[in-house]
Amino acid sequence: MEQGTQRPRIADVAREAGVSKTAVSFAFNSPDRLAPETALRIRAVAEDLGYRPNPVARMLTQRQTMTIGVLTPQALSVIFSNPFFGAFSEGVALAAEEHGYGLHFISPLHGSLARAMSRATVDGVVAIGLSDGHPEVEQIRRAHVPIVLVDSTALPEHGSVEIDDVGGARAAGEYILGLGHRDVLILGVEPPAADLGGPDPDGVTGRRLRGYREAFAAVGARIDDDRVMVGPASVDGGIAIINSAWEDGFRPTAILAMSDAMAIGAMRALRDLRLDIPGDVSVVGFDDIDLAPHVDPPLTTVHQPIRRKGEEAVRLLLSVVERRDLARPEHRRLETRLIVRSSTGPVRARREEVAGDRD
Amino acid sequence: MEQGTQRPRIADVAREAGVSKTAVSFAFNSPDRLAPETALRIRAVAEDLGYRPNPVARMLTQRQTMTIGVLTPQALSVIFSNPFFGAFSEGVALAAEEHGYGLHFISPLHGSLARAMSRATVDGVVAIGLSDGHPEVEQIRRAHVPIVLVDSTALPEHGSVEIDDVGGARAAGEYILGLGHRDVLILGVEPPAADLGGPDPDGVTGRRLRGYREAFAAVGARIDDDRVMVGPASVDGGIAIINSAWEDGFRPTAILAMSDAMAIGAMRALRDLRLDIPGDVSVVGFDDIDLAPHVDPPLTTVHQPIRRKGEEAVRLLLSVVERRDLARPEHRRLETRLIVRSSTGPVRARREEVAGDRD
DNA sequence: CCGGTTTAGCAAACCGGTTTAGCGGACATT
DNA sequence: AATGTCCGCTAAACCGGTTTGCTAAACCGG
Numbered sequence: 202m203e204q205g206t207q208r209p210r211i212a213d214v215a216r217e218a219g220v221s222k223t224a225v226s227f228a229f230n231s232p233d234r235l236a237p238e239t240a241l242r243i244r245a246v247a248e249d250l251g252y253r254p255n256p257v258a259r260m261l262t263q264r265q266t267m268t269i270g271v272l273t274p275q276a277l278s279v280i281f282s283n284p285f286f287g288a289f290s291e292g293v294a295l296a297a298e299e300h301g302y303g304l305h306f307i308s309p310l311h312g313s314l315a316r317a318m319s320r321a322t323v324d325g326v327v328a329i330g331l332s333d334g335h336p337e338v339e340q341i342r343r344a345h346v347p348i349v350l351v352d353s354t355a356l357p358e359h360g361s362v363e364i365d366d367v368g369g370a371r372a373a374g375e376y377i378l379g380l381g382h383r384d385v386l387i388l389g390v391e392p393p394a395a396d397l398g399g400p401d402p403d404g405v406t407g408r409r410l411r412g413y414r415e416a417f418a419a420v421g422a423r424i425d426d427d428r429v430m431v432g433p434a435s436v437d438g439g440i441a442i443i444n445s446a447w448e449d450g451f452r453p454t455a456i457l458a459m460s461d462a463m464a465i466g467a468m469r470a471l472r473d474l475r476l477d478i479p480g481d482v483s484v485v486g487f488d489d490i491d492l493a494p495h496v497d498p499p500l501t502t503v504h505q506p507i508r509r510k511g512e513e514a515v516r517l518l519l520s521v522v523e524r525r526d527l528a529r530p531e532h533r534r535l536e537t538r539l540i541v542r543s544s545t546g547p548v549r550a551r552r553e554e555v556a557g558d559r560d
Numbered sequence: 561m562e563q564g565t566q567r568p569r570i571a572d573v574a575r576e577a578g579v580s581k582t583a584v585s586f587a588f589n590s591p592d593r594l595a596p597e598t599a600l601r602i603r604a605v606a607e608d609l610g611y612r613p614n615p616v617a618r619m620l621t622q623r624q625t626m627t628i629g630v631l632t633p634q635a636l637s638v639i640f641s642n643p644f645f646g647a648f649s650e651g652v653a654l655a656a657e658e659h660g661y662g663l664h665f666i667s668p669l670h671g672s673l674a675r676a677m678s679r680a681t682v683d684g685v686v687a688i689g690l691s692d693g694h695p696e697v698e699q700i701r702r703a704h705v706p707i708v709l710v711d712s713t714a715l716p717e718h719g720s721v722e723i724d725d726v727g728g729a730r731a732a733g734e735y736i737l738g739l740g741h742r743d744v745l746i747l748g749v750e751p752p753a754a755d756l757g758g759p760d761p762d763g764v765t766g767r768r769l770r771g772y773r774e775a776f777a778a779v780g781a782r783i784d785d786d787r788v789m790v791g792p793a794s795v796d797g798g799i800a801i802i803n804s805a806w807e808d809g810f811r812p813t814a815i816l817a818m819s820d821a822m823a824i825g826a827m828r829a830l831r832d833l834r835l836d837i838p839g840d841v842s843v844v845g846f847d848d849i850d851l852a853p854h855v856d857p858p859l860t861t862v863h864q865p866i867r868r869k870g871e872e873a874v875r876l877l878l879s880v881v882e883r884r885d886l887a888r889p890e891h892r893r894l895e896t897r898l899i900v901r902s903s904t905g906p907v908r909a910r911r912e913e914v915a916g917d918r919d
Numbered sequence: 920c921c922g923g924t925t926t927a928g929c930a931a932a933c934c935g936g937t938t939t940a941g942c943g944g945a946c947a948t949t
Numbered sequence: 950a951a952t953g954t955c956c957g958c959t960a961a962a963c964c965g966g967t968t969t970g971c972t973a974a975a976c977c978g979g
Contacts, residue, residue: 208704210965221929226967236927251702256681257619258966261934266616267679268664277653277663282850287646294636294665303680304636304665305627308657320626321662322615322681343610345567436850465854491641491795495824497856569935580959585937595957617935620964925976932969939962948953 209250218246229254260322268303269293269518270323272341272348274331277308283434283462284490285507286329289351292511293327300519315340325522327514331355332392332404349518351510352405360517360530362510366405369503369537370412370457373485375419376501376539377455381548382483383422386451387413388442388458388467389431406431409459409487428453432463439466447474454482454548461486461493461502468496468544479546489540499542506535568609577605588613619681627662628652628877629682631700631707633690636667642793642821643849644866645688648710651870652686659878674699684881686873690714691751691763708877710869711764719876719889721869725764728862728896729771729816732844734778735860735898736814740907741842742781745810746772747801747817747826748790765790768818768846787812791822798825806833813841813907820845820852820861827855827903838905848899858901865894 215222220243227234228243235243246252260266271293273280280286290304297304307326310317315337318326325347331338333355341348342356350361377385389406402411410429417424430446432438439458443466446453456471458464464486471482478484478498486493486502493500513533520531574581579602586593587602594602605611619625630652632639639645649663656663666685669676674696677685684706690697692714700707701715709720736744748765761770769788776783789805791797798817802825805812815830817823823845830841837843837857845852845861852859872892879890 211967212965222966223930223968224928227928230967234927239927251704253678253703255620255965256679257616257625258934258964260616260681261614261620261936261965262967264934266681268681276657278650278657281646281650281653284643284646284851287640287643291637291640294640294667298635298637298667298669301669303669303676306653306663306665308653310657310660310662317662319612320615322619322625322627344612345610436854465851469854492643492824492851492855495795495828495856496851496854570937571935581936582938582959583957586958589937593957598957614935617964618937620935620966621937623964921979923977926974927972928974929972930970933967934965937963940960942959943957945956946954949951 208255209252211252211254214243214247214250214252217250218243266322266324267301268305268323269297269515269522270305270307270318270321270326272307272314272318272326272328272331274309274314274335277306279433279435280308283460284492285434285460285462285488288490288507289329289511292508292513293515294511295508296512296515296519300515302515302519313337315344318344318346325349325518327351327511327518328353329514330405334392334404347518347521349514349521351514354403354532358530360521360532362514362517362533362535364505364510364535365537366408367412367415369487369505369539370409370459371416372412372537372539373457373487373503374413374416376541377457377483377485377545378416378420378422380455380483380545382453382455383548384453385413385424385428385455385457386446386453387424387429388439388456388460388463389429390434390459390463391431391438406459413457434460435462436466436469439463439468440470441466443467443470443474455545456482456484458485459487461488461490461500464500464502464544465492465496468498468500478544480549483545483548485545493540494542498544501542501545502540503537504540505537510535567614568611570611570613573602573606573609573611576609577602616681625681625683626660627664627682628656628874628881629664629666629677629680629685631666631673631677631685631687631690633668633673633694636665638792638794639667642819643851644793644819644821644847647849647866648688648870651867651872652874653870654867655871655874655878659874661874661878672696674703677703677705684708684877686710686870686877687712688873689751689764693751693763706877706880708873708880710873713762713891717889719880719891721873721876721892721894723864723869723894724896725767726771726774728846728864728898729768729818730775731771731896731898732816732846732862733772733775735900736816736842736844736904737775737779737781739814739842739904741812741814742907743812744772744783744787744814744816745805745812746783746788747798747815747819747822748788749793749818749822750790750797765818772816793819794821795825795828798822798827799829800825802826802829802833814904815841815843817844818846820847820849820859823859823861823903824851824855827857827859837903839908842904842907844904852899853901857903860901860904861899862896863899864896869894 214225228240232240307317307321329351331353348359430442432442486500489502489504573584587599591599666676666680688710690712707718789801791801845859848861848863
């Protein structure tokens with residue numbers, strides 16, 4: 202008659218089975234070192250007691266956790282609301298599962314990423330969106346934990362996976378220019394609150410902006426700084442920016458968003474303003490999330506292999522983790538490409554109307 | 561000159577600082593037990609050596625991990641592709657972060673959920689969609705780990721959070737009937753491959769189906785079994801079902817999907833079949849994911865408080881975890897409600913046309 | 920029958936921390 | 950001067966497993 206007693210330990214099983222702790226351990230981990238019937242008996246006793254080896258103790262002796270961490274400088278609650286992150290996690294999970302690793306999500310604990318990392322029991326970390334200017338990069342670097350960075354080059358001595366942000370953005374810009382648009386609005390993704398650094402020219406927003414500008418420069422046009430507005434990479438973020446831009450009198454003919462979620466929000470807000478897409482305003486996104494083809498209208502966007510990004514990051518990481526081969530860090534860059542759907546069209550001759558509207 | 565040496569342990573810091581391990585431990589955990597300057601000196605040495613207490617060892621002595629697990633019977637890679645799960649995780653993450661807990665995702669390891677759970681170092685588990693018929697519930701039950709179930713009543717001795725599936729589905733059914741529809745198709749969500757049990761009348765699909773049927777029964781109509789088709793709760797799942805249904809000659813005037821992702825897929829497939837929504841076919845979803853208002857056309861769906869579900873589950877769990885109060889398990893049920901948008905409309909008098917089309 | 924090899928299982932050390940019990944010295948009290 | 954407290958710190962035990970030596974008995978060939 203066992204009451205609400207604690208979980209049985211290995212010693213309990215040993216006593217009950219009349220053997221040593223060693224034998225119990227063997228029964229689970231190297232049964233061949235025991236007489237078959239002994240192993241069987243021990244396991245029966247264990248099963249009977251509901252014994253389950255304490256995974257923490259096991260981790261301690263084996264000095265590995267079979268877990269990889271996904272590190273994000275933003276709160277998980279904001280991260281998970283971005284469909285991009287879901288897809289990325291999907292890739293990460295796929296590769297991790299394949300190798301028998303579990304997944305642990307690490308986000309700032311009481312505001313500190315480094316602290317959160319200290320508490321986390323992981324064999325390695327995939328860090329996404331850890332920008333160069335983050336105040337804790339130095340502590341993270343010193344943590345002596347294998348890391349692979351995604352969408353960032355903040356820690357060049359570690360491996361990394363990125364995409365061709367500049368090229369993708371340039372393609373989007375060229376396409377929009379080809380349709381005759383010159384008056385555009387850029388929707389940039391806000392860096393996590395933690396690094397207030399400002400523009401961060403090497404962050405995702407900076408790189409994509411560079412791509413857009415390259416395209417414009419090539420035809421002698423330009424994108425003024427006041428045309429670049431940043432906000433959270435979410436549907437609501439897109440809505441908010443468009444509304445405030447319209448209030449400020451901006452009347453662009455095309456929107457270049459750095460995230461599909463923002464682009465979708467933008468389309469929403471534009472429609473609420475009684476504007477037709479792409480008749481009045483063209484919208485281009487970035488990411489090509491699963492739902493991009495299914496929104497109204499289907500979204501023209503820059504495709505990036507989101508899942509593969511997650512997979513590659515894990516593979517890179519595990520290659521370091523498994524053979525402690527910290528040799529030369531590998532940097533991998535994946536391709537992007539423009540996917541034209543129906544949210545973009547040629548610019549309409551309505552300059553005068555817009556001009557009258559403004560001011 | 562330190563080479564690629566291992567991470568420093570507490571003993572290294574102690575030696576370097578000329579104190580005992582105890583003192584080092586105190587310097588970090590209860591500095592007030594040391595002379596101020598001693599504590600400072602020790603921390604300086606630690607900082608200098610790049611010492612970081614091994615979290616696993618710490619967990620072992622404290623007998624808590626400050627981590628909660630999110631258990632799902634499906635592979636994470638399939639789970640993360642469902643926007644519903646993203647939102648749910650958001651709620652979970654929110655509540656977990658608030659209490660200083662980390663998040664560990666647990667999915668079947670080499671096919672075994674119980675094994676995955678054994679390896680996981682968590683203080684408690686939120687299990688989502690663990691159906692009654694799952695072959696490993698018994699092992700999971702015996703794991704001696706606090707659990708809260710979401711959308712399931714498989715383990716009545718543990719706490720649970722569910723929603724009013726039946727009521728929500730009934731509301732959707734009544735609304736569709738009110739629009740004149742009688743010829744419907746139900747898109748059910750597939751239980752995870754692991755529990756091949758079959759229909760599972762108490763699973764999510766079973767409960768919602770009951771709701772639809774109650775509504776139909778109330779007006780003397782019925783939904784035949786062959787009108788119920790199950791598939792993965794994803795956009796692609798919805799597309800596949802609609803296509804095969806149309807191939808089989810079904811020409812319903814309304815689709816009742818048990819997941820927004822499926823509903824979106826269904827709309828996609830319908831549009832590809834040159835059908836108008838809601839002119840030719842009405843579509844109702846379930847979940848009310850963030851994007852539901854933004855798809856084309858905005859989706860009529862049954863709203864459920866997805867994030868709150870995650871939050872409540874964590875709160876329930878932590879109330880058990882923190883004071884080991886296994887007293888009476890709490891069961892909480894959240895409300896659902898129908899949100900009418902534009903994917904539904906009155907049935908069109910086109911019966912004859914459909915009849916001619918069929919067979 | 921004897922020395923050598925296997926086999927089955929054990930005791931003890933170890934993983935890297937935390938915590939308990941206690942000790943010597945400084946200081947206060949009588 | 951003797952006694953009692955407090956302070957600052959330490960040695961050793963402990964968390965719950967795994968792993969390393971090692972031993973006693975069984976086995977084996979000659």
